[in-house]
Amino acid sequence: MSIAPIRIEVIEARRSRKAGAIVLARPVPMKVAAACGGVVVLGLALLLAFGEYSSKVRVTGQLVYAGGAIKAVAPQFGRTVTRHVLEGQVVKAGEVLFDLSAERIGGSGSIDARIGASLALRREQIVQHRNATLQQLALRSSALADQQRLLKGELAAHLGAIAIGDELVTSAQTSFDRNSRLAEQGFVSPALLAQYKNALNVERAKRNALTVNLGNARGSLLQVQNEAEALATREKLAMTEAEQNLATIDQDIAEHEGRSTLKVTAPVAGTITALGYDVGQSVQAGTVLATVLPTGSVLETKLLIPSHAKSSVAVGQQVQMRIDAFPYQKYGLVAGTVKQVELNPINDSAKAPDTPNVPDIPMYRATVAMSTNSMVMDGKRRPFEPGMTLEADIYHDRRKLIEWIIDPLLSAARDHSPRKPVE
Numbered sequence: 423m424s425i426a427p428i429r430i431e432v433i434e435a436r437r438s439r440k441a442g443a444i445v446l447a448r449p450v451p452m453k454v455a456a457a458c459g460g461v462v463v464l465g466l467a468l469l470l471a472f473g474e475y476s477s478k479v480r481v482t483g484q485l486v487y488a489g490g491a492i493k494a495v496a497p498q499f500g501r502t503v504t505r506h507v508l509e510g511q512v513v514k515a516g517e518v519l520f521d522l523s524a525e526r527i528g529g530s531g532s533i534d535a536r537i538g539a540s541l542a543l544r545r546e547q548i549v550q551h552r553n554a555t556l557q558q559l560a561l562r563s564s565a566l567a568d569q570q571r572l573l574k575g576e577l578a579a580h581l582g583a584i585a586i587g588d589e590l591v592t593s594a595q596t597s598f599d600r601n602s603r604l605a606e607q608g609f610v611s612p613a614l615l616a617q618y619k620n621a622l623n624v625e626r627a628k629r630n631a632l633t634v635n636l637g638n639a640r641g642s643l644l645q646v647q648n649e650a651e652a653l654a655t656r657e658k659l660a661m662t663e664a665e666q667n668l669a670t671i672d673q674d675i676a677e678h679e680g681r682s683t684l685k686v687t688a689p690v691a692g693t694i695t696a697l698g699y700d701v702g703q704s705v706q707a708g709t710v711l712a713t714v715l716p717t718g719s720v721l722e723t724k725l726l727i728p729s730h731a732k733s734s735v736a737v738g739q740q741v742q743m744r745i746d747a748f749p750y751q752k753y754g755l756v757a758g759t760v761k762q763v764e765l766n767p768i769n770d771s772a773k774a775p776d777t778p779n780v781p782d783i784p785m786y787r788a789t790v791a792m793s794t795n796s797m798v799m800d801g802k803r804r805p806f807e808p809g810m811t812l813e814a815d816i817y818h819d820r821r822k823l824i825e826w827i828i829d830p831l832l833s834a835a836r837d838h839s840p841r842k843p844v845e
Contacts, residue, residue: 478815479734483725483790485745485810489716491696492689496705500524500684509697513688513714520699520711522684538675545671552664559657566650573643580636587629594622692716721806723758723790725814726768732786734818735763741790743814745806748797756797760816762789790814 500522507519598618604610688694696713699705723743727735741758744750767784796805 477734478817479727479731480813480815481725481727481731481788482811482813483723483743483788484812485721485806485808486724487715487719487808488722489719491808492692492714492716493710494519494686494689494712494714496520496522496686496707496709496711497684498524498707499705501704502699502701502711503683505697505699505701507694507697507712509694511694512717513691513694515688515691517688518685519688519694520686522686522705524684541671541675545668545675548664548667548671552660552668555660555664556657559653559660563650563653563657566646566653569646570643570650573639573646576639577636577643580632580639584629584632584636587625587632590625591622591629594618594625598622686711688714690714690716692719715808721792721795721808723792723812723814725788725790725816727763727786727788729767729784729786732763735760735786735788735816736818737761737763740817741814742817743790743792743812745797745810745812747806747810748799748804753797753799756812757793758790758814760788761791764788788816 501524502520503523504521505519506517506521507513513519598615598621601610601615601618605612605615692714694712695715696710699709699711705711723741725741737760739760741760743756743758745756764787766786768787792806796803798804
């Protein structure tokens with residue numbers, strides 16, 4: 423005999439149910455819920471206390487070279503005859519890039535060719551005249567040198583003859599003196615003494631004639647020497663005059679060649695880019711034929727800052743750039759640092775060559791130094807190129823999150839607080 427259970431719950435539990443037994447879920451203990459809430463609140467408090475946020479200014483710009491791109495321009499109207507460089511070629515300062523022809527054509531042919539032939543003929547005539555004059559002066563100088571040698575020999579002969587004449591005069595004087603003493607003693611007749619006297623006078627006359635001849639020879643030699651010096655001066659003057667004439671005609675030839683044939687050279691050493699003209703094309707004065715990127719130049723960014731954001735941009739601020747040629751969703755951002763901000767808006771001054779189209783509102787230009795000049799694209803590192811456009815975010819006013827919340831409240835409280843009257 424079985425005893426029926428007292429509790430109804432036991433009976434219900436022993437019954438079979440098609441849907442199964444019902445199990446009641448126990449609620450989460452309040453302590454666990456409070457702990458989770460505390461962790462969340464603590465996390466938010468730490469985030470507000472230590473988390474930081476920077477406001478940013480979004481601007482546009484483009485890449486340029488720090489040293490600037492130097493333009494090689496045509497000095498006057500002409501036609502390109504020769505192009506000596508290729509795109510990307512490295513050149514030295516002064517290296518010829520283009521040959522331009524500005525030749526003028528008249529009814530009877532090339533005017534410049536006739537002028538060039540005339541100038542060449544004039545130069546040849548000047549050279550021939552100079553050579554003929556110098557040859558004539560050289561012949562005269564040689565003749566004067568021969569005369570000087572002859573006169574010097576004649577002087578030597580006169581000096582020798584005078585020395586002999588002095589000896590003869592001395593001998594005749596001695597004979598006359600001796601015979602004079604003998605005549606006083608009566609040993610020599612007056613007629614014989616007169617002969618000795620005449621012989622002495624003859625020797626003296628011969629010696630005087632030799633002295634006169636010596637003086638004449640010396641005078642002739644001095645005259646020839648003076649003429650030789652004058653001839654040397656004339657030769658120098660002729661050379662100077664010929665050199666001046668040649669310099670003048672050479673200058674005329676150079677100016678004529680400069681007007682008819684022009685050479686466009688590289689203003690600085692660097693790499694050639696932006697070749698815009700081929701052989702045979704005509705160019706106007708001031709046309710840019712090529713651009714030279716100076717050696718050692720690095721790329722930098724020129725940003726255009728609108729006037730309403732000028733006060734938020736300063737040197738040293740961090741910049742994140744999105745280059746249009748490298749989509750940032752795939753290749754990422756390029757970091758940089760502001761290194762210069764211009765004080766004068768570019769709209770109020772002459773527009774620089776590296777300035778893109780700007781709106782009518784005042785715009786200020788800022789220079790940014792980039793952290794890299796290339797990006798990896800499809801497994802290869804691709805360098806940036808000048809002229810690439812971009813968008814940039816300039817970060818400024820970095821503060822904690824709690825400051826962003828409290829500062830507006832404090833500012834509003836100060837604005838609504840009663841002010842003390844000014845005494």
